Amino acid sequence: MHDAQRARRRSSAGRQVRLAAGATLLATVAVACGGGGGGEEAGGGAAPAQIPELTDDELTLSFIWFEWPPAQALEDFANAEYTKERPNVTIEVNTVPNANWRDAMFTQFAARQTDFDIPILDSQHIGEAVTNGNILDLTDFVEENIEVDAYDPYLLAAYGQYPQAETGQRDEDASLYGLPLLGDTWTMVYRKDLIGEEPPQTWDEMIDVAAQCQADNPGVSGLAFHQSNGSDAAAVTYNTVNGVYGGNLWDSGEGQIEGVINDDAGQKAMDVLVNEMKPLTALGSGNWFIDEVNAAVAQGQACIAFQWIAASGGLLDPEQSTLGTTREEISEVLGFAPLPSQETDFVPLGGMGMHVSAYAPEERQAEALNFMAWFLQEDIQKKWAAAGGVPSRTDALQSPEFLDGAPYNQVYADSVSRMRDMWNVPVYAQLIDIENTNVNAALNGAKDPAQALDDIAEQQQSVLDSSGGLD
Known part of the structure; x- marks a missing residue:
C-alpha cells in the first residue's frame, strides 16, 4: 500500500497544496499536545517532554514547503528511511510556489485549522507563528530528546528560538519552537x-x-x-x-x-x-x-x-x-x-526549520515529534546528507557523506560561522x-x-x- 501511495505521489510532479481560503475554513481547533486550544488569544501550547504513544493505524504525516528540489528529496528520503521504523506512516511534502509559501501556511493558521502537520518555516516566520499561537513550544521535548550539543548554537537559535538572539548567539533560557531541517547559504x-x-x-x-x-x-x-x-x-x-x-x-x-x-x-x-x-x-x-x-x-x-x-x-x-x-x-x-x-x-543565513502545527490532530502531532527525534539522529543526518540534504548537525556537516557529496558542500561547512540573518x-x-x-x-x-x-x-x-x- 505504501509503495502504491508513493507511486501515485511521484506521478503528480509539480503538485501544489491548495491555498486554504480563510472564508471557507471554520475556526475549528484541534487540541494540541499539552494544550493548543480555542479562542483568538489561545497559545499554541507546549509539546510533551516525552513522545506520546504512537498509533499503529495507517497515517499520513503531511509537511508544507515550497517548490524546489529539496522538497522532493525530503519526501523520497523520508519514505525510504522513516518507514523502516514506522511502516504504517506515509510522508507527504506538499508544495506551493515560493511566492505563495508564507500565505499558504498563515491563511490556514488564521483559520485555526491546517491540513498540514509540520510547517516548514523560514527563520523569520517564527515570530509571527509564535505570537499567534500557531506552533507548539518544543522546549521540553528538545531537552529530553535532542542532542543540542551536536549543533552549532546559532543554528538552533536561527531555526527555532523565539525571541531570537544576535547572529552567532543562542539564549539557552529562551524557548525553542522548531528544529533544523535544512541548512543553507x-x-x-x-x-x-x-x-x-x-x-x-x-x-x-x-x-x-x-x-x-x-x-x-x-x-x-x-x-x-x-x-x-x-x-x-x-x-x-x-x-x-x-x-x-x-x-x-x-x-x-x-x-x-x-x-x-x-x-x-x-x-x-x-x-x-x-x-x-x-x-x-x-x-x-x-x-x-x-x-x-x-x-x-x-x-x-x-x-x-x-x-x-x-x-x-x-x-x-x-x-x-x-x-x-x-x-x-x-x-x-x-x-x-x-x-x-x-x-x-x-x-x-538560509535554510529552514520544522515545526508542529498547533491545530494538527493529537496522533499526528505525536508522529511529528517522533519524526523530528528520528531525523536529527547522527546516522540519519548523515544519510540525509548522502541523499542530497544539507544537515545542521556538526558531526554530519564534517562527515565524508556530506563533504564528499558535492563540490559546494564544503562551502556550506566553511560558511556556518559567517552567517547573518534578518529581522526576526x-x-x-x-x-x-x-x-x-x-x-x-x-x-x-x-x-x-x-x-x-x-x-x-x-x-x-x-x-x-x-x-x-x-x-
Missing part, C-alpha cells in the same frame, strides 16, 4: 575556464573579474544573481551586499531601522549593487530568482553567479547543462566557493515586502537607488513602530 559559482581556478577573494575583486570576463566573452554576462520582487529574492541580495560592506539592517536592541540601514555603509552597498553589479547582468534579468540563475549558469551565460547551495544540485546535471556531458566534465568547468569578503565576511519579528512579512519592492525598483531603474534605500528605512521603521517595536 549562498555559494559563489564561477567559470573556471573563463576566470581561472582561483576564485576572487574580495567583493571588489569579484566585480572587477566579472567585468573583465564579460568584456572578454561576448554573449556571457559577468554576473547572475537574484533580483526578483517575489519572496525575499531582491532583499536577500541587497542584505548580502550590505553585510559585506560593513552595513547593518537595524539596531535590534533599540528597534531602530531608519538611520541604520541607510547610513553611509548601507548607501555604499546600494550603490555597488545597482551601479556596479547590475550593469554586469543579462538584459531582462530584473526579475530573476533561483530557476533563472541556475538556467543562466547551466547554459553558459554567466561568468559568476550567486545561488543558494540547496538549489545548486541541478547545475551538475548533464541533462540540464550545456557545460558538459557528465557530472565530472561540468565540475571541470564550474567552481564553487564561499562568498568573497570585503569590510566584513557575512553571508546570508512578527511583522517580518511586511518588512520584507517593503525591501523587496524598493530594491527591485532600484535594480530595474524605476527608482533612484539612494531614494529607494531611504524609502525602505522610513517605511520599515513605520511598520516596526506601529507594531509595538520588538514585541
Whole structure:
C-alpha cells in the first residue's frame, strides 16, 4: 500500500497544496499536545517532554514547503528511511510556489485549522507563528530528546528560538519552537575556464573579474544573481551586499531601522549593487530568482553567479547543462566557493526549520515529534546528507557523506560561522515586502537607488513602530 501511495505521489510532479481560503475554513481547533486550544488569544501550547504513544493505524504525516528540489528529496528520503521504523506512516511534502509559501501556511493558521502537520518555516516566520499561537513550544521535548550539543548554537537559535538572539548567539533560557531541517547559504559559482581556478577573494575583486570576463566573452554576462520582487529574492541580495560592506539592517536592541540601514555603509552597498553589479547582468534579468540563475549558469551565460547551495544540485546535471556531458566534465568547468569578503565576511543565513502545527490532530502531532527525534539522529543526518540534504548537525556537516557529496558542500561547512540573518519579528512579512519592492525598483531603474534605500528605512521603521517595536 505504501509503495502504491508513493507511486501515485511521484506521478503528480509539480503538485501544489491548495491555498486554504480563510472564508471557507471554520475556526475549528484541534487540541494540541499539552494544550493548543480555542479562542483568538489561545497559545499554541507546549509539546510533551516525552513522545506520546504512537498509533499503529495507517497515517499520513503531511509537511508544507515550497517548490524546489529539496522538497522532493525530503519526501523520497523520508519514505525510504522513516518507514523502516514506522511502516504504517506515509510522508507527504506538499508544495506551493515560493511566492505563495508564507500565505499558504498563515491563511490556514488564521483559520485555526491546517491540513498540514509540520510547517516548514523560514527563520523569520517564527515570530509571527509564535505570537499567534500557531506552533507548539518544543522546549521540553528538545531537552529530553535532542542532542543540542551536536549543533552549532546559532543554528538552533536561527531555526527555532523565539525571541531570537544576535547572529552567532543562542539564549539557552529562551524557548525553542522548531528544529533544523535544512541548512543553507549562498555559494559563489564561477567559470573556471573563463576566470581561472582561483576564485576572487574580495567583493571588489569579484566585480572587477566579472567585468573583465564579460568584456572578454561576448554573449556571457559577468554576473547572475537574484533580483526578483517575489519572496525575499531582491532583499536577500541587497542584505548580502550590505553585510559585506560593513552595513547593518537595524539596531535590534533599540528597534531602530531608519538611520541604520541607510547610513553611509548601507548607501555604499546600494550603490555597488545597482551601479556596479547590475550593469554586469543579462538584459531582462530584473526579475530573476533561483530557476533563472541556475538556467543562466547551466547554459553558459554567466561568468559568476550567486545561488543558494540547496538549489545548486541541478547545475551538475548533464541533462540540464550545456557545460558538459557528465557530472565530472561540468565540475571541470564550474567552481564553487564561499562568498568573497570585503569590510566584513557575512553571508546570508538560509535554510529552514520544522515545526508542529498547533491545530494538527493529537496522533499526528505525536508522529511529528517522533519524526523530528528520528531525523536529527547522527546516522540519519548523515544519510540525509548522502541523499542530497544539507544537515545542521556538526558531526554530519564534517562527515565524508556530506563533504564528499558535492563540490559546494564544503562551502556550506566553511560558511556556518559567517552567517547573518534578518529581522526576526512578527511583522517580518511586511518588512520584507517593503525591501523587496524598493530594491527591485532600484535594480530595474524605476527608482533612484539612494531614494529607494531611504524609502525602505522610513517605511520599515513605520511598520516596526506601529507594531509595538520588538514585541
